[in-house]
Amino acid sequence: MASLKKIYFIKARDFVHAGEASIHVQNLLKSMHWDPGLIRRIAICSYEGEMNVVIHGGDGELNLSIENDRLTIEIIDEGPGIQDISLAMQPGYSTASDEAREMGFGAGMGLPNMQKNADEIQIESEPGIRTRASMTFFIESPEGTP
Amino acid sequence: MKTEYATGYIRFHEERCTGCAECLKVCPTRAIRIRNRTSIRLVNLCIGCGACIRACAAGAISAATRPPQQIGNGHVAIALVSPVLYAQFPKAMPKDVLLGLRHMGFRHTIDMSIFLEMFQFAAAEFIRRNREIREAPWPLISPVCPAVVRLIAFQFPALLAHVLPVLRPVALMAREVKERIIPSYEAQGRQVVLYYLNPCPTMEQERLGPEGAPLKHAEVSIGINDLYPDLNQRIDAILSDVPAFSETHFEYETCASANAALVAMSGGEIASMRIEKSMAVHGLRDTIAYLQKIEMGLFPEVEYFEFRTCREGCLGGVLSAVDKYLARSNVQRMLHRNGLSRRVPGNTIRHLYDKGRFKPDKSPLTLTRFFGDRKPALSLEQMVYIEKILDTVAGWGCGACGAPDCPTFAEDVVRGEAELSGCQWLRPSQRHQPATPSEPGQGSPESGQ
Numbered sequence: 001m002a003s004l005k006k007i008y009f010i011k012a013r014d015f016v017h018a019g020e021a022s023i024h025v026q027n028l029l030k031s032m033h034w035d036p037g038l039i040r041r042i043a044i045c046s047y048e049g050e051m052n053v054v055i056h057g058g059d060g061e062l063n064l065s066i067e068n069d070r071l072t073i074e075i076i077d078e079g080p081g082i083q084d085i086s087l088a089m090q091p092g093y094s095t096a097s098d099e100a101r102e103m104g105f106g107a108g109m110g111l112p113n114m115q116k117n118a119d120e121i122q123i124e125s126e127p128g129i130r131t132r133a134s135m136t137f138f139i140e141s142p143e144g145t146p
Numbered sequence: 147m148k149t150e151y152a153t154g155y156i157r158f159h160e161e162r163c164t165g166c167a168e169c170l171k172v173c174p175t176r177a178i179r180i181r182n183r184t185s186i187r188l189v190n191l192c193i194g195c196g197a198c199i200r201a202c203a204a205g206a207i208s209a210a211t212r213p214p215q216q217i218g219n220g221h222v223a224i225a226l227v228s229p230v231l232y233a234q235f236p237k238a239m240p241k242d243v244l245l246g247l248r249h250m251g252f253r254h255t256i257d258m259s260i261f262l263e264m265f266q267f268a269a270a271e272f273i274r275r276n277r278e279i280r281e282a283p284w285p286l287i288s289p290v291c292p293a294v295v296r297l298i299a300f301q302f303p304a305l306l307a308h309v310l311p312v313l314r315p316v317a318l319m320a321r322e323v324k325e326r327i328i329p330s331y332e333a334q335g336r337q338v339v340l341y342y343l344n345p346c347p348t349m350e351q352e353r354l355g356p357e358g359a360p361l362k363h364a365e366v367s368i369g370i371n372d373l374y375p376d377l378n379q380r381i382d383a384i385l386s387d388v389p390a391f392s393e394t395h396f397e398y399e400t401c402a403s404a405n406a407a408l409v410a411m412s413g414g415e416i417a418s419m420r421i422e423k424s425m426a427v428h429g430l431r432d433t434i435a436y437l438q439k440i441e442m443g444l445f446p447e448v449e450y451f452e453f454r455t456c457r458e459g460c461l462g463g464v465l466s467a468v469d470k471y472l473a474r475s476n477v478q479r480m481l482h483r484n485g486l487s488r489r490v491p492g493n494t495i496r497h498l499y500d501k502g503r504f505k506p507d508k509s510p511l512t513l514t515r516f517f518g519d520r521k522p523a524l525s526l527e528q529m530v531y532i533e534k535i536l537d538t539v540a541g542w543g544c545g546a547c548g549a550p551d552c553p554t555f556a557e558d559v560v561r562g563e564a565e566l567s568g569c570q571w572l573r574p575s576q577r578h579q580p581a582t583p584s585e586p587g588q589g590s591p592e593s594g595q
Contacts (some may be wrong), residue, residue, distance in 0.1 A: 002527040023438050031557070033523035036304035040441060047442040066526060113443065 003067040010053045010060045010077070018054040021062045022046040025073070028064075038137065041117040042071065045135045048110040049075035055100045056080060057131070074134045081127035089115060155194030155210055155347035160185055162206035169198035169207060170550040174430055175300055179558070180548040189563075190520050193296035194347045195455045196464030197430055209347035209465055211369040214376070218251030221337040221364075224327060225252040226319055229259070229406035230345040230460050231370055232480065233473035238381045240401035240480075246380040250373075252341070254327060259406040260398045261319040263488055265290075266409075266419045267495040268312045268504040273421055273449050285425075285440060285448040286310045289506070290415060293346065293455040294433060299513035300520075302437050306510035310450070313504050315409075316342070319398075326396070328363055338363040345370050345410075345463025346456070369465035403487045404480040411477050412459035415452045418486060424450040429457045524560065532556040540571035 008021035026043045053060040060077025082088050091112045118135035125131040163184040177191035199207050217223045232240045244255040287308045328338050348367040408414035413426035427436045433453045456462040462470035535556035547568040549555035558564035
């Protein structure tokens with residue numbers, strides 16, 4: 001059984017290149033003709049996760065893994081961390097900087113959106129050290145086509 | 147040796163190609179490959195955006211439209227006029243341009259103003275009703291630019307549901323002509339030819355009747371640039387003379403408002419639509435970037451996107467004759483002179499809307515089928531093989547292999563369409579040991595685009 005793993009670097013506060021890792025993941029799945037709806041859910045999660053690093057984090061990385069019946073997106077960053085994860089999960093709660101808000105980000109929908117679109121989500125944070133968000137999507141066959 | 151061939155939207159003149167490879171990099175769907183140094187091959191992914199025509203300094207790539215020949219000779223010639231045409235002639239009024247066309251041999255010159263006006267009204271009507279019934283997802287995407295719709299079908303199929311389901315202005319115009327003008331000539335046994343005067347490449351194959359049946363009358367696309375020299379002379383002649391006002395048969399054979407020319411400008415479609423939450427994006431790069439963002443769930447609050455793959459909108463169409471900024475200035479002048487008067491009462495259009503006259507002729511799903519088969523799905527094993535190849539090539543994207551970038555080259559190898567040895571920069575240890583698909587790929591952050 002083949003498995004595909006890729007690592008993408010995410011640079012903090014780089015709003016110009018923000019989203020490129022997610023676009024790359026998306027194009028990869030498109031060339032395998034995965035279901036557009038599934039690709040879109042994955043893209044939304046990966047983009048929100050990537051933006052969290054750009055907005056709040058120190059530098060980080062996005063790890064893509066496709067294995068057996070699942071695709072996993074893991075986002076790790078060395079940022080300030082999340083003090084209260086259940087609070088951060090509430091729609092509209094945001095600690096984004098004014099800079100990010102002026103650019104149209106930081107509406108407090110990132111984590112709720114990720115939770116809504118992923119089949120499984122796991123968030124761990126050690127404030128001041130690192131945050132790790134892992135999102136899993138179950139696929140019906142390794143090719144992702146029903 | 148065959149030195150010229152057309153494929154879909156594009157015609158290639160092999161003897162003019164210098165092998166500079168500029169066209170390779172600009173193609174948004176990565177449809178171009180160079181073989182034997184000066185011969186391009188298009189894999190069948192062309193969406194007709196015209197980026198390669200613009201990029202080719204050697205003049206080796208042109209649109210597959212036909213130069214105008216023997217217009218009106220032995221047939222009734224009907225011109226479907228893009229408003230971009232008016233913007234090519236700073237001194238002439240639209241009526242002079244239409245008269246010039248008649249002097250060239252066109253019997254009817256159909257102006258797009260009324261159809262654009264009706265389209266804009268119907269689009270706004272759909273958006274207004276969509277606020278209540280949520281028939282389609284926000285943001286809706288303008289169907290006006292055909293290259294955008296093909297780009298979505300090919301690269302963003304999940305967004306096809308966002309394409310506004312209202313018949314495009316050109317299709318509205320063609321239907322009106324087919325219903326009101328052509329039958330009377332055909333009843334007299336006369337041959338009719340419909341000429342689309344276009345600022346962008348168009349494929350003849352799209353001009354089929356329902357169920358793909360061949361049409362009784364002929365349909366031809368002419369680039370504005372091909373029409374320009376002759377038309378320009380005739381307009382000069384008209385302007386130096388007192389123009390004899392030619393009689394017109396239909397209300398839409400004249401142009402009284404500058405609205406149509408405004409729509410040819412980026413932002414012009416939404417400018418007179420009165421939809422508050424709308425955005426206009428132009429240029430191929432930005433169009434793709436914004437489509438990607440919409441696909442990732444951004445802009446849920448925007449109701450309508452106007453996309454044009456050409457910079458400055460249709461005025462920047464690759465087959466226009468004068469530069470887009472000059473054309474823009476000409477449109478500004480028309481706006482001052484003619485204003486934005488409307489000709490069709492809203493109630494009339496709303497009545498037609500309720501009768502279903504604006505329903506699109508083909509559903510987005512037919513477009514999925516159209517492009518879906520063109521690039522067969524890759525398996526996960528093949529994706530891993532691609533990563534493996536990307537680890538063995540230098541990753542500079544030099545284009546020497548004939549593919550636009552390393553990931554595309556790797557994909558061609560995996561699909562059996564290129565040899566790994568085609569890469570000039572394989573790492574030495576790999577030169578005689580082609581990568582095999584059996585080993586799992588290692589992650590490599592640089593292998594992205």
